[in-house]
Amino acid sequence: MTDQEKVIALFRELGSFNLVSHMQPDGDSIGSLLALGEALAMLGKGVRLFTPAPVPRKYAFLPGSENISAGSDGWEEEAAAVVVDCSDLERTGHFKEQIRRAAVVINIDHHVTNRRFGTANLVDPEAAATGEIVFRLLESLQLKPTASIAECLYVAISTDTGSFKFENTTAAAHRAAAALLESQPLNPGIISQRLFDEHPLSYLLLLKKVLGTLELYGGKRVAVITASRDMLEQCGAQPDELDGIINYARNIEGVEIGIMFYIDGSGEIKIGFRSKNIDVSALAGRMGGGGHPRAAGCRLKGAYGPVKERVIGAALLELEGAPSAGRVQ
């Protein structure tokens, strides 16, 4: 029996499911949760939907998102737990203990680091999104996507591929998206405007302030921007609105490393690194942090001035060693 067959057998056999996705809910976790929940309901199953934090405003347009609960009310102790888009149980936050108590745990995910914590594990690191795995499950269950399922899965796949731009964008991801577009009259233009183009005014005001701090070093190969909690307050922005602003620094033509300092008032300064070719995880690692080769970070104690000087110094050293050692094709 394949992993997918095991999961399908459990879906057919059991009557009731608590579905959970991860902290800091994103388009893939919410879209997969809603689509799978609706599919199980179509099979006549009892379904309850949970995320460890409320659904962000950006995803509130997804049909059924109002039925997702951030608290444990409604959790059915006798039901099987279905964990979606989580590499380990820590990612389920305060639902962790309830999931551990469940007799059956079904783990559906695409992270290469997945710990296979379930009774049944359907883990495919080749899948661009968990939504792609859910799409295949529905095909095997011979369930035709409804309009809401098609929209949720399209959002899941398009967010995890960065609107079909990231390296994980495969032919299979495109095929799943194409099948969803064929199955129902979706409007990809409206969906991508909502997901990628539209922002709250607070974000634009914050972006303007943060980009106002732009400085260039090392022959314009290192771009540095700085944000602070004061700036967030002045703009009425939430900390998650800082996500992605660092990419503006990295994306400048000729720049190799983008750095963002965030002074959050905790006494520690958060530092993010983004690069085009250089391994910034090594750079962050030398300062007690870590991450991926092109996206990493660390936190340093101290005043902004000396911390900034140290970090920029380290980045310039990394850059000097780059042509032979650090550059990856």
Ligand SMILES: [Mn+2]
């Ligand atoms: Mn995902």
